[in-house]
Amino acid sequence: MKTIGFIGIGNLGLPIATNLLKAGHHLKVYNRTRDKALPLEALGAEIVDSPLAAIEKGGIVFTLVSDDAALKEIANDAFVAALGQGGVHASLSTISPETANTLADHHKHHGVTYVGAPVFARPEAAAAKVGNAVISGHTYGKERIRHLLTDGFAKNIFDLGEKAGSANVLKLIGNFMIAASMEMMAESFVLAEKNGLDVKVVYEMLTTTMFSGPIFRNYGGMILNREFSSEAAFKASLGLKDIDLVLEVARTSYTPMPMANLVHQRLLTVLSKGRRDDDWVALATGAINDAGLK
Incomplete structure (x- = not known):
């Protein structure tokens, strides 16, 4: 061998x-x-x-x-x-x-x-x-x-x-979709909390029915429990690097990606606060803080 x-x-x-x-x-x-x-x-x-x-x-x-x-x-x-x-x-x-x-x-x-x-x-x-x-x-x-x-x-x-390079295009697409899903979940959970709902019930309902995939279940749980600064499996700094690459590919292929720009700004904000080593799910803090929550 x-x-x-x-x-x-x-x-x-x-x-x-x-x-x-x-x-x-x-x-x-x-x-x-x-x-x-x-x-x-x-x-x-x-x-x-x-x-x-x-x-x-x-x-x-x-x-x-x-x-x-x-x-x-x-x-x-x-x-x-x-x-x-x-x-x-x-x-x-x-x-x-x-x-x-x-x-x-x-x-x-x-x-x-x-x-x-x-x-x-x-x-x-x-x-x-x-x-x-x-x-x-x-x-x-x-x-x-x-x-x-x-x-x-x-x-x-x-x-x-x-x-x-084709495999890397798909990898970047996948990472973009994960980041966009985290933003979507953060905004949704914030909307639920601001309207007096039990966010844990919201999370359980959504991630065991319509959104039952591991991305929603795992990252959704981290957002629900505010698990942003624990030992990072994937650092925010690497997440920003990947979304930079997504936007580079989008620019060179003339592909508008407004959501990619949004999650890029969320991750940039995380790093601007000195939290580059937090897990990239910390991008969810943007929606949370914008709504006046912690």
Whole structure:
């Protein structure tokens, strides 16, 4: 069994890498903050000191980093040369589709296949392997990683074709819809509270009937209980980064998105108050504060 490279052990990287190790895969793991990767050592992972040390010639490497700049810094000429002919780089990160397409072209020149495979899952869903993967890129690379996505986090895999950036477009659409849903729930719960309703009953009625999906149930519960500043599974700063990317794609494709502008302002307000490390559900504080509630 070949060793898989895994670069980036954060809130999502840790459960995914853990699942891969438990499924019997051999991993070489790199994380900028080495201590965060150490729990994987007990499961058999080899912790290495550089991204290049995580790579085996002709093998597979996963990257899961915070933004475009971090990924570009890692996926340089030395990186693709180390992977070499037949190698596969699967990016699990939420990045710009333009960056994904540029990286795919760059990799192709070195005989390496780039696959976009951004993760749809919060950490607890990834750990339970009930997340979703969207993939795009050359068929060769997608087929080589498909079973690893299932072993790592994905209950479902959706193929967006061969254009590398397509999966990232869908990932940004999904994150926008989550943010818009949080805004909708915040405004709705505020309206209920201002009119004397028991908001818990409102939440239970709506999230067990018409809006019974996990986004409404989970984020709705966090809004109901004002769980904004607990340990963040997904930070407000990253949420703002993603909505910035949504608006960038919207601008370049001449797509008006007024709701995206609204949630962007909500997240910008959260960061302006020094709350960048709060969970991004804190965007709901905008509607709450506008209505004079706490």
